Amino acid sequence: MGWHGDSGKDAEQHFVAALGRRRRVRGKAVTKPRSRRGGGRPTIADVARKAGVGAITVSRALREPERVSEDLRRQIQAAVDELGYLPDPNARALASARAEVFGVLVPSLTNSVFAEVLRGIYDSLSDSSYRIQLGNTHYSGLEEERLLQVFGPQRPAALIVAGIDQTPTSRRLLETAGCPVVQVMETGPDPVDMMVGFSHFDGGKAATEHMIEMGYRRIGFMGARMDPRSQRRLAGYRAAMEAAGLFDARLVTTTPVPSSVTLGRELFRDALARMPTLDGVFCNNDDIALGVLFECHRASIAVPKTIGITGFNDLDMMEVAFPSVTSVRTPRYEIGRLSVAMALAAIAGKRPQQPVVDLGFELKRRESTAR
Amino acid sequence: MGWHGDSGKDAEQHFVAALGRRRRVRGKAVTKPRSRRGGGRPTIADVARKAGVGAITVSRALREPERVSEDLRRQIQAAVDELGYLPDPNARALASARAEVFGVLVPSLTNSVFAEVLRGIYDSLSDSSYRIQLGNTHYSGLEEERLLQVFGPQRPAALIVAGIDQTPTSRRLLETAGCPVVQVMETGPDPVDMMVGFSHFDGGKAATEHMIEMGYRRIGFMGARMDPRSQRRLAGYRAAMEAAGLFDARLVTTTPVPSSVTLGRELFRDALARMPTLDGVFCNNDDIALGVLFECHRASIAVPKTIGITGFNDLDMMEVAFPSVTSVRTPRYEIGRLSVAMALAAIAGKRPQQPVVDLGFELKRRESTAR
DNA sequence: CAACGTCATGGTAGCGCTACCATCCGCCTC
DNA sequence: GAGGCGGATGGTAGCGCTACCATGACGTTG
Known part of the structure; x- marks a missing residue:
């Protein structure tokens, strides 16, 4: 040995x-x-x-x-x-005072959304000699600061960070990192450097509008973790509901607990106990939606007839589920790919014309809302 | 800026x-x-x-x-x-001719099994000053070699690699890396240095034995990707079936295509078309099992009455599914944690007494096989 | 009390590479 | 044909840190 x-x-x-x-x-x-x-x-x-x-x-x-x-x-x-x-x-x-390293900060490693972003980043980088250094912020601003502090002295070639809600300290660290920075998952008005993402507000709004259009009226919002992106989806939901004169604060069920399928079931039980007239739910993400779906099966609640369900992210399995689940398809892999492409361009001196790219989303209408 | x-x-x-x-x-x-x-x-x-x-x-x-x-x-x-x-x-x-970096090689970033191993690794390392450098082998031995070649010159403090079936070249690279090496996910007879995992053969065998015990007879095996670990689960299935005099090659449905819930549905349709007498399936992993479950719902096949289903890995959602799905719980997070602990001990000069640790698994009996 | 550890501290010389000049050569310009 | 200019190549001096050895001040031992 x-x-x-x-x-x-x-x-x-x-x-x-x-x-x-x-x-x-x-x-x-x-x-x-x-x-x-x-x-x-x-x-x-x-x-x-x-x-x-x-x-x-x-x-x-x-x-x-x-x-x-x-x-x-x-x-x-x-x-x-x-x-x-x-x-x-x-x-x-x-x-050379420059390491061939991309620093990547994500809030979670097990959330498959970020796993796919990471895969996109990885795939775009595997032809190059850049290495990937991973940081897990655990959805904590403080941890993000700590990680940026650790990454900085290494002089990475670029930094890719999830989210646009950095603390002032993190923002300063990013601005003074001396390398291209790409904020991913969302777009917003004030990029540190570059941004690739989509509007979570619009996604939440579109999903909710779809449900309203399909005839649902007492549509609940069900959210876990409630990080900034979830908050914006909630805001989109609320905007759509208010526009239709349907908003009722009691329809909103949230928890700071990390998201899971199990939690989806529990949130739905709680919500239903509080609001027996519920006729639909827009879920923060697909895990929650799946939990709701399973609970409907278990309690013999007809989907989409009695309850309509919409998820968010459109994981692979949503299409296969029975009934198939309406969801907002988000371009996770593409976000990873493009963020690297933009960073590489910036390193090569060819900054993209458009530093903020909105990749949009797509509402996938499926059986779970086909009343 | x-x-x-x-x-x-x-x-x-x-x-x-x-x-x-x-x-x-x-x-x-x-x-x-x-x-x-x-x-x-x-x-x-x-x-x-x-x-x-x-x-x-x-x-x-x-x-x-x-x-x-x-x-x-x-x-x-x-x-x-x-x-x-x-x-x-x-x-x-x-x-110092030594970087404070752990090189981590996994075959997939989106497979939640490896995501959890990664999370375990990450959590065990976050107090230390070690950084994590990520490599995705895409289940390819060649790509693994290439990545080891890239990681080597950096003189990482330790290497953690998934699997025990390295190519001879990879093995040599690991042996000459000059740092502790931990092979994870499986255990085997001939570690490069250290190993943390469990027996996939035994897992497959236990799952199949359980189904036989519950009265299933025409139990199909359904596998995607068929990487070495899947192969060993299949071998375990076969051993159990043969011991009971139930083995029939036509019961085995595999594909090299990457695993997904969608694929689970398709494999099940194929298998059922070929073998209408099928009364149970042991799935390679939970994605496949979920696909089977959804297809059963869709085709109004009673689970567990007409078809029994067993998965592998026991993802969070298996317990919540309706009916809840029997699965083999694997200690993924723990593997990540322990691999780091062992590597850190080796770095500190305190090599573990036992270089190969089998963390075992647990068969979770649930509704999907409760005939 | 001399010889010998032991402990705390410091000086020196790299680690292997690249930035910044300097140099040299051949060719073009006027 | 002298001067200039650009392209190819090389020498030198670090980058910021740590390994190795040396040093001096103690205590400890016989």
């Missing part, structure tokens, strides 16, 4: 010492060749020597090949291949 | 040049104080100067406080606070 930590730091020190980086000879330090702290991987100097060029030319050949003559380029490539040279990203980062 | 990439590299060069790091005076290079490439953040030297100690003592006070007298420690802390000093992780990594 390659690694043994059997006695920790000590073992490591001995290990390094055993490499014998330097040796004292009559009080004078001499360098023993080819034994480095690093453990003997080839360095750029080795490549340069083998190719018969200066180290800087190797560096250039690797990063800006067009600035090196084809002859040397070939020679250098041969030396690289022969030695199996791989540049040390840490040394690069130190020398 | 802090950053403008309006004209790319050029702008950046001008920006740096404008900082005026050095100036020529009569042909002699002089250093202009306090203007660095880095952009003027305080360095360890600044802290050392302010605290009236050597730089190395500051370094020690930060990393091994117990090796510095309390007096100096206080002085240094004061200087750090006053200057807002944050160590540069890139410089640290270069000097």
